[in-house]
Amino acid sequence: MVAIALEHGGRAAAVPFVATAGATFPTVVDEHGVTSAHLGFKAVPNGVLVDEGGVIQWSKYGGFSIENPEDVAVVERFLAGEDPGLSPDATPPYQLGPTERELVATKLQLGQASAQRGRREEAIAAWRDALRLDPENLTIRKQIWAVEHPEKFHPTIDWEWQRAQFTAEREQEIAAGICGPDGCPIPPASRDGERATAS
């Protein structure tokens, strides 16, 4: 079992939570979004089961939890050498092309480097660039929120504020043509020079 912390603020931001959680398995920090870019997911929590040959045998994107008996049963079957079963259908609304993926990863790295140097506004600007390319990516969006509005995450998480903030930002993205009224199905590549019709 390996926990992967999608923490664009780096290891320093992830370590306190790891200590509090008291996990007995390793936690690694993906501060540049490498794994999310490769696997194409845009939110957490997720579970991915990888066999000894490095092949993904089962995955659940969104809602994966050790408090969910069904998820635990899948993991136990898998670790016992049994067939984990079919993966839940959780297709992302769109997939970035390789160029967009690299650009998003680069922007995330730039933001993280700026944050480490105390350049808060530069970090936020880089992460916003990444979010414009990948507007359904909640890990990037919440990273920006955590830096701009830390009081909404500590000492308790203000979920109502997150919902309201997401609604407000989505309205802005629709007005700007980044997203359609039903979400963000407009492929990034088709935004340049023309407006694609949201499906």
Place this chain on the structure above:
Amino acid sequence: MRECTLTDQDGQTWQLADALTAGAVVLVFYRGDW
């Protein structure tokens, strides 16, 4: 799954390939303080 190299909570390098030498791996993705 593509090989990836990350850093664990103690600052040590972690590679998926190394973890797989001990058997299958369960990856759980999260963000601590949503």
